[in-house]
Amino acid sequence: MSRPLRVAVIGAGPAGIYASDLLIKSDVEVLVDLYERMPAPFGLIRYGVAPDHPRIKGIVKSLHNVLDKEEIRLLGNINVGEDVTVDELREFYDAIVFSTGATGDRDLDIPGSELPEHHGAGEFVGFYDGNPDFKRGWDLTAEQVAVVGVGNVALDISRVLAKTADELHVTEIPDNVYEHLGKNAAREIHIFGRRGPAQAKFTPLELKELDHSPTIEVIVDPEDIDYDEASEQARRDSKSQDLVCQTLEGYAIREPKGAPHKLFIHFFESPVEIIGEDGHVVGFKTERTELTGDGDVRGTGKFTTWPVQAVYRAVGYRSDAVNDVPFDAQRAVIPNDGGHVLDPDSGEIIPGLYATGWIKRGPVGLIGNTKSDAKETTEMLLNDWKAGDLKPAEKPELDAVLEFLNSRDIAVTTWDGWHRLDAAERALGEAEGRERKKIVEWDDMVAHAGPQD
Incomplete structure (x- = not known):
């Protein structure tokens, strides 16, 4: 197939960002849309680590370097499974990778x-x-x-x-x-x-x-x-x-x-x-x-x-289920064979669906484990594409999914929008002699990171 492989990665925390990075660095031409339920990216790094961890800044910098790449497009403020269904997304992507992490207890x-x-x-x-x-x-x-x-x-x-x-x-x-x-x-x-x-x-x-x-x-x-x-x-x-x-x-x-x-x-x-x-x-x-x-x-x-x-x-x-995606409630993971999502009844691979990070293996391990997870999953995905085992998307064009999201009246936040939100938080912090002060309210984040008039 002459066009690029189109992949949706669901969850813009470290697991999703590492998977996106490995995909675009592969020997296959890949364009990734990185979906995030929150208005801002980085998942656990932004919302799961104590604020007095200075080493986290280095991790954020490396994640920034990935998201700055033009082959990756951030689409935030979208709850996959509710705002849009997985079946709807499959119309626009050859493969979907779930990296939704874990926030429950x-x-x-x-x-x-x-x-x-x-x-x-x-x-x-x-x-x-x-x-x-x-x-x-x-x-x-x-x-x-x-x-x-x-x-x-x-x-x-x-x-x-x-x-x-x-x-x-x-x-x-x-x-x-x-x-x-x-x-x-x-x-x-x-x-x-x-x-x-x-x-x-x-x-x-x-x-x-x-x-x-x-x-x-x-x-x-x-x-x-x-x-x-x-x-x-x-x-x-x-x-x-x-x-x-x-x-x-x-x-x-x-x-x-x-x-x-x-x-x-x-x-x-x-x-x-x-x-x-x-x-x-x-x-x-x-x-x-x-x-x-x-x-x-x-x-x-x-x-x-x-x-x-x-x-x-x-x-x-504890991870939460994504609507219409298999979920092992006892282990709180998506059933998988190391990357492919599995049908819980038959044990068979569900073509085109993949998992990585904590939603794949449970909430254990450090950043290094997350990277190795992503490598295992993306290698499976790329091999499936090369073997012709993926059903090609009906509408793989970059604008097609944006038109669909606009039809749902979703205020999509973007990577450019994150830079605006980032600048606003830094300005709030600078006024008090701090590096940053977080903006908390959802609508306020969307106002900075979402569509601009």
Whole structure:
């Protein structure tokens, strides 16, 4: 076929952007339309990472370099599956890649989970990152807080809860977040992990930086530093895991530094119940566990109730289904064979549909995993195109899909529009001596990034 391969990538976070980049760098001529439900691109990088992460700027720069390429067209403020159907898009594209990520929270299925002060980490992240899908206010009256989970998201939300509002004001947080954090009463944050230090999912730098704030004292009980044979092997197999253990050991043996906010990291404590009184959280009950020799743990029958007034679960994100696309509700992924979307009943490949990123494999791994995911998926897609296994689009012309979207009266946001929104946020930040201040309201973002009169 003499024309370029036309691909729609659904989701403009890192997974979708990496897939787009690999497609246009291939030995096939490809033109990509990158769809995004939000008015702005970058997905988890914009709305899922704590604002005090300076290294994220480098990732955004690399994503910018991809989206600056003329073979990729950003089409934002479009909810695929609702504003337009997947079948409608197939009229304009030879292939569709789903990279819709994960923003929901997995459940913590213990008694008391229904209490109002029990929150998913994603909800809180959405609040402090200015995601327009989430509420603008947050109850921060709890003086003692439990955080369940021993991954980087648990560290992020714990650090935000433990820092002062003024420490975070230098970042891009919007005014409503700064105002609420200024009323934060938290003085003790308790992070709980069911297993030991060698099974923690922290990255070494994240864990080490946790203690950089002068307002935060990280505390680890020396009794929680314990390893079995499998744990020792895990340290030998992974330099990163060994560094995590070394950092935790350092926290356990050092002298107190006297910071006002105490951040406790507890291991070998398995969640049992969120304790309520008069409809509100008053405690968090755990069972002490012990290692079994293979890196797993068993309960000891010893229980502790920790006085807390709020509980945050950081036990994993959860992807949402896209209308009319197969979805494994138990695993919260699109069924796939490493790239092709599969019919859940027959197990057969659905031609022309692909998945990459967290919607493909679940919310695990770092940026490197996302890149390898994209490579696997795009190679399958390109091989299918070369083999003639894809049904050619009926209307592959670039303007055809734009005419269709205009007929739906969708205020499409674009890459040029993102530059306008970016400039507006930078101007707001500059007025306060900051690099950027996020614009939060959906309509305000569309006003900058959407169609111009």
